[in-house]
Amino acid sequence: MRVGLFVTCLVDLMRPRIGFAALRLLEHAGCEVVVPADQTCCGQPAWNAGDRATSRRLALKLIDEFDGLDYVVVPSGSCAGMIRVHYPEVLRDDAVARARAEALAARTFELTDFLVNVLRIEDVPGGFRGSVTYHDSCSGLRELGVKAQPRALLGLMPGVELREMEAAEACCGFGGAFAVKFAGISTEIATRKCRSIEATAADAVVLGDLGCMLNIEGRLRRLGDEHTRVLHIAEILAGEDG
Amino acid sequence: MRSQAMHFQARVPAKLADERLQANLARASGRFVAARAQAVAEYEGDFEALRDAGRDIRDRVVADLDVWLETFEASAAARGAEVLYARDGEEIGRLVVEIARRHGVTKVVKSKSMLSEEADLNAVLEAAGITPVETDLGEYIQQLDDNEPPSHILAPAFHKSKEEVAELFARAHGRPPVDDIAGLTREAREVLRRHFLTAQMGLSGANFLVAETGSAVLVTNEGNGRMVTTLPPVHVVVTGIEKIVPTLEDVATLLRLLPRSASGQRISNYVTVATGVRAAGELDGPDHLYVILVDNGRAALAGGEFATMLRCIRCGACMNHCPVYQSVGGHAYGWVYPGPMGAVLTPLFTGLENARDLPQASTLCNQCGAVCPVRIPLPGLLRRLRERQMDEGLRPRRERRALRLWGWLAARPRLYRLAVRVAARYLDWLADGTDRIRVMGIAPEWTAGRDLPAPEGRTFRDLYAARRKHSKEEGR
Numbered sequence A: 001m002r003v004g005l006f007v008t009c010l011v012d013l014m015r016p017r018i019g020f021a022a023l024r025l026l027e028h029a030g031c032e033v034v035v036p037a038d039q040t041c042c043g044q045p046a047w048n049a050g051d052r053a054t055s056r057r058l059a060l061k062l063i064d065e066f067d068g069l070d071y072v073v074v075p076s077g078s079c080a081g082m083i084r085v086h087y088p089e090v091l092r093d094d095a096v097a098r099a100r101a102e103a104l105a106a107r108t109f110e111l112t113d114f115l116v117n118v119l120r121i122e123d124v125p126g127g128f129r130g131s132v133t134y135h136d137s138c139s140g141l142r143e144l145g146v147k148a149q150p151r152a153l154l155g156l157m158p159g160v161e162l163r164e165m166e167a168a169e170a171c172c173g174f175g176g177a178f179a180v181k182f183a184g185i186s187t188e189i190a191t192r193k194c195r196s197i198e199a200t201a202a203d204a205v206v207l208g209d210l211g212c213m214l215n216i217e218g219r220l221r222r223l224g225d226e227h228t229r230v231l232h233i234a235e236i237l238a239g240e241d242g
Numbered sequence B: 001m002r003s004q005a006m007h008f009q010a011r012v013p014a015k016l017a018d019e020r021l022q023a024n025l026a027r028a029s030g031r032f033v034a035a036r037a038q039a040v041a042e043y044e045g046d047f048e049a050l051r052d053a054g055r056d057i058r059d060r061v062v063a064d065l066d067v068w069l070e071t072f073e074a075s076a077a078a079r080g081a082e083v084l085y086a087r088d089g090e091e092i093g094r095l096v097v098e099i100a101r102r103h104g105v106t107k108v109v110k111s112k113s114m115l116s117e118e119a120d121l122n123a124v125l126e127a128a129g130i131t132p133v134e135t136d137l138g139e140y141i142q143q144l145d146d147n148e149p150p151s152h153i154l155a156p157a158f159h160k161s162k163e164e165v166a167e168l169f170a171r172a173h174g175r176p177p178v179d180d181i182a183g184l185t186r187e188a189r190e191v192l193r194r195h196f197l198t199a200q201m202g203l204s205g206a207n208f209l210v211a212e213t214g215s216a217v218l219v220t221n222e223g224n225g226r227m228v229t230t231l232p233p234v235h236v237v238v239t240g241i242e243k244i245v246p247t248l249e250d251v252a253t254l255l256r257l258l259p260r261s262a263s264g265q266r267i268s269n270y271v272t273v274a275t276g277v278r279a280a281g282e283l284d285g286p287d288h289l290y291v292i293l294v295d296n297g298r299a300a301l302a303g304g305e306f307a308t309m310l311r312c313i314r315c316g317a318c319m320n321h322c323p324v325y326q327s328v329g330g331h332a333y334g335w336v337y338p339g340p341m342g343a344v345l346t347p348l349f350t351g352l353e354n355a356r357d358l359p360q361a362s363t364l365c366n367q368c369g370a371v372c373p374v375r376i377p378l379p380g381l382l383r384r385l386r387e388r389q390m391d392e393g394l395r396p397r398r399e400r401r402a403l404r405l406w407g408w409l410a411a412r413p414r415l416y417r418l419a420v421r422v423a424a425r426y427l428d429w430l431a432d433g434t435d436r437i438r439v440m441g442i443a444p445e446w447t448a449g450r451d452l453p454a455p456e457g458r459t460f461r462d463l464y465a466a467r468r469k470h471s472k473e474e475g476r
């Protein structure tokens, strides 16, 4: 099984270890992983800003790069959602491109969804010990139905105790450019999320989207919380040495 | 109502800093969210299938709006109602004043109508020497508070605590303050009773208009709607042209959705079906009934890419669940409709150029779309509005240029790789050996309230290339 890993632009820039963790998980499960060297960004920032031309260009580029692979796996709910849910709409005016987008969409999975529902893995390499709470990022949850999958995977780790937070499905306030355009509101929303996290007194908050991670970790630290760790689901599953 | 929607961004800091407002918003939205969740969980059928049915009913009407309007008009006329059309808010005002003059009306009792807000009707009536009295408790509170506009489409005083209401009542009614909700309600009821009995006109909105029977359906909790529609000799219904529903059967379906989505009730305390004038031998009902159907931008949406917005049944679930609405409240939005539905409607009704912030003021988290009883794809509509803003040059030049530059780079992998490498190093340098960046010159907004966790310093791409090279050498 040849699986293409779409690392995402934010992981490339900020947290390569999440990309390596995803790679390790896929290889551990026996996949042949291909990382197309020319990948950049799925175009989501342009799409959400209303720049259809740019999102179109980047969608076509990504479709070309991941052509011929059995699956495309993404360690991010919002980027996977962009490909699966939005690409067909981005390319709606071009029948051929749209058909290609739909074919790609059908082969594209968010990482935990892929591990659970396609690979059906039954063990993970990570050895984390401690309590965690899981934040459901918006796109993964509401566009792709990612909810039970990460919890099932955490359930495979004997050292992990899952403590659900209040309003786990509520937005963290990131929203891409929103976080800068409406920084005050974004921070206020993030504060509510941080309070829910802290109320669980978990050792770590785990989630599946780097944008939300940066937002939540950034706000936690600014609020003076120096101890709650903020981990990507791939990191905790793969083991923190990546 | 004159739109202040241009000033969303400017109003935000004061709303965020208002601790009393923040506490009220948290309390009220918490209550609404929990109530809906419970009502959906307890629903005896398949709530998702019910949402599908609701969407389908609304779509059927929106697809043939003109035909349904004619049907409604004929049915209503057969029951003695006069159906009038208003193109915009101004025309609503003119028609209502004309009707009032015709019947010698000096006082109007009103139940909830958002269209009356679109028309700024209270001000228009007062200017014509007619006294409007709001009888919905929330609207009454707002009217007493110097005609402050509602901040929520169902709960106009969503932003107020009961203590604030008690103060307001004490001042307005000249009585000692009462501090429990039942007492406050009793006090309002005593004052309003007198008005119900003396007003010559009742003015209401309508949640639905039934095409087959010509009825106006009102969903209320306080019983004031029933007084307004039956006691005074003249009843005027003001509502949007899209409110039509084909049959009473369809109303029954939508009634399963609306209260559950709005307030978590299985059914509202009152459902009034007002059909025609009082017929010979009937005891209740008005002698004269007028239905004013308002366009004010609605007809233009039918058949277009925003047609799904016409499905809206004004339940308020989208705003109750919206993290942005929960943070700033309804007044920040600046016009009649707040929250996600308002962020779509306000630019469409009052002009894209007059509400520049609203389509942007969303994280696109889709909590609204997930609860909307008629499945309006609100984030998708906001995204479409953003696209139109982009196409019509309504976004700052700086933003457009930055996007274009970034898009150009992202389409050129070699250059992009270099740019990201530089960016990663730069951010790493800003972090200065720590795990975070506390002040970031290029996006100071981010670091105003948050740190930016430090990057690792090298890009995935470079590390991956190095690793591949390494394992090849080892393999050799």
Ligand code: SF4
Binding pocket: B311, B312, B313, B314, B315, B316, B317, B318, B319, B341, B368, B371, B372, B373, B374, B375, B376
């Ligand atoms: S958009 Fe949907 S959720 Fe919002 S008020 Fe209308 S019907 Fe209710």
